[in-house]
Amino acid sequence: xxxxxxxxxxxxxxxxxxxxxxxxxxxxxxxxxxxxxxxxxxxxxxxxxxxxxxxxxxxxxxxxxxxxxxxxxxxxxxxxxxxxxxxxxxxxxxxxxxxxxxxxxxxxxxxxxxxxxxxxxxxxxxxxxxxxxxxxxxxxxxxxxxxxxxxxxxxxxxxxxxxxxxxxxxxxxxxxxxxxxxxxxx
Amino acid sequence: xxxxxxxxxxxxxxxxxxxxxxxxxxxxxxxxxxxxxxxxxxxxxxxxxxxxxxxxxxxxxxxxxxxxxxxxxxxxxxxxxxxxx
Numbered sequence: 001x002x003x004x005x006x007x008x009x010x011x012x013x014x015x016x017x018x019x020x021x022x023x024x025x026x027x028x029x030x031x032x033x034x035x036x037x038x039x040x041x042x043x044x045x046x047x048x049x050x051x052x053x054x055x056x057x058x059x060x061x062x063x064x065x066x067x068x069x070x071x072x073x074x075x076x077x078x079x080x081x082x083x084x085x086x087x088x089x090x091x092x093x094x095x096x097x098x099x100x101x102x103x104x105x106x107x108x109x110x111x112x113x114x115x116x117x118x119x120x121x122x123x124x125x126x127x128x129x130x131x132x133x134x135x136x137x138x139x140x141x142x143x144x145x146x147x148x149x150x151x152x153x154x155x156x157x158x159x160x161x162x163x164x165x166x167x168x169x170x171x172x173x174x175x176x177x178x179x180x181x182x183x184x185x186x
Numbered sequence: 187x188x189x190x191x192x193x194x195x196x197x198x199x200x201x202x203x204x205x206x207x208x209x210x211x212x213x214x215x216x217x218x219x220x221x222x223x224x225x226x227x228x229x230x231x232x233x234x235x236x237x238x239x240x241x242x243x244x245x246x247x248x249x250x251x252x253x254x255x256x257x258x259x260x261x262x263x264x265x266x267x268x269x270x271x
Contacts, residue, residue, distance in 0.1 A: 052203040052205040052206075053202070053203045109238065110235075111232065112232055113202070
């Protein structure tokens with residue numbers, strides 16, 4: 001049984017900057033996350049209108065995954081890439097927005113489109129739909145980025161042949177503060 | 187009626203985050219679901235909220251939606267006949 005697996009690619013998105021394998025590949029200045037996300041969408045020629053319906057956590061996870069998966073999936077006949085993510089704030093950014101929409105009893109119009117994103121693992125579903133993945137997936141909520149746990153979880157999936165590659169890492173978003181740090185392990 | 191259709195298109199694009207469609211490209215008779223604009227089931231729920239919030243229309247029979255939400259034209263006709271605000 002293979003015991004050693006390696007990180008073959010990485011992507012980090014923070015403060016309106018995208019790094020691919022630690023090299024800066026895109027940057028905007030002074031934008032909100034929404035504006036930054038739209039710029040990335042255009043810059044990378046993504047054609048997926050459903051992107052604009054996603055909440056911010058899903059947009060962040062989706063964009064980091066696009067950077068890492070676009071080439072991987074083409075080469076991967078079975079698309080057997082597991083998704084294992086974690087963060088600290090779960091879907092709190094969207095939870096707060098939804099709560100605000102139902103606070104006023106005189107103006108009570110809860111949005112179904114916001115409500116569907118009040119779970120963190122919806123972002124995993126969005127990526128799976130985009131890339132036609134029917135693979136293993138999990139979303140954990142930790143106080144801090146627990147890379148040891150994620151490495152062990154990814155290794156277990158690969159050793160037990162539950163996946164041929166694992167896209168894993170930290171995807172945190174709350175109130176315009178965000179960090180995506182994802183890796184391809186194989 | 188033309189003003190209502192224009193307003194509806196703007197509201198639908200904003201409410202459903204349809205960044206890939208402009209008001210100018212949005213045909214009055216284009217099918218909203220399926221092969222047309224491509225709306226989905228969650229969008230249908232948002233349209234029900236939009237009718238209630240902006241026009242005071244409460245849809246109680248889900249079957250009605252299929253006819254009402256065929257296009258901007260059918261929506262505008264229904265709104266102008268049933269609006270309370």
